Amino acid sequence: MKSRNDTIKIDGIDKKILRFLMKDARKPVLEIARNIGISGAAIHQRLRKLEASGLLAGSKFVINPKVMGYTTMAYIGIFLDKAMSNPAAVKQLEKIPEVLECHYTTGNWSILIKVLCRDNEHLMQVLNKEIQRIEGVSRTETFISLAQQIDRQITI
Amino acid sequence: MKSRNDTIKIDGIDKKILRFLMKDARKPVLEIARNIGISGAAIHQRLRKLEASGLLAGSKFVINPKVMGYTTMAYIGIFLDKAMSNPAAVKQLEKIPEVLECHYTTGNWSILIKVLCRDNEHLMQVLNKEIQRIEGVSRTETFISLAQQIDRQITI
């Protein structure tokens, strides 16, 4: 099932199934079955295997934040005083719901985060009252996303 | 249905439903119904309304790229020669499957992209043979994500 570098072999049928479900997680297996000319049970079995392999990491409903009044997305590069305060800083960042992603990165900053706020004022509050107050955070650089033109998953 | 700033009013029941489905898009509506003590038909109707409002923007199967051998994620800040070449650059970026996100940003760069590659060598090829060759791209700054500790959607 797995090749020597621990990746998984998936064939063309697996790919077709995944491509359908990556676009619409609630697409009925039977509908996919009709589309690709294989029985629903066969697809069901393949999905169980893909799940067991860890390739399928679940499914999600996608929410449009704009409709909820969240229109300001930004990336924030964070400089930390000492490398040792990293895990502690992440713990604090986890408590801020506006923080959607957090990466340890090479380069200028210690950490790069993605935040989603209602507007610029909200973003300013999150910066000044939440992020800047975290122990070890010395400086930040903010990049507001004026528009997002690409948003997709890995191509299968 | 919508307040004067065009956001949507959702009540506690809507939130409960959404929280279930944001975690697992394939969770049966009837199961959610049993959990929150309301009929399946009621949930079905609420979901139709949420979908009509645009708040529900579909669903996705989530794939674990590591299992497919994609282990190097990076953010790349791109400097463009002239502002006018922006849309053309995005068009070229769309053709590169390793590019998962693309944002117009305030700050240093014109564009910030997120890329997913198999390894550092693959990343180098994408940088040198794909991104740097795009008309108008003058310089790039790469930040490799050594680890991602937070990855979530907006909190409902």
Next chain:
DNA sequence: TTTGAAACATTTTATTC
């Protein structure tokens, strides 16, 4: 808006090839 019930469709499992 909610419910319950009927009609319809899908999922899941066992069996067989």
Next chain:
DNA sequence: GAATAAAATGTTTCAAA
């Protein structure tokens, strides 16, 4: 691996409250 079939479960619609 895949197909079929049967049982269990889920979805969808609608009339009534």
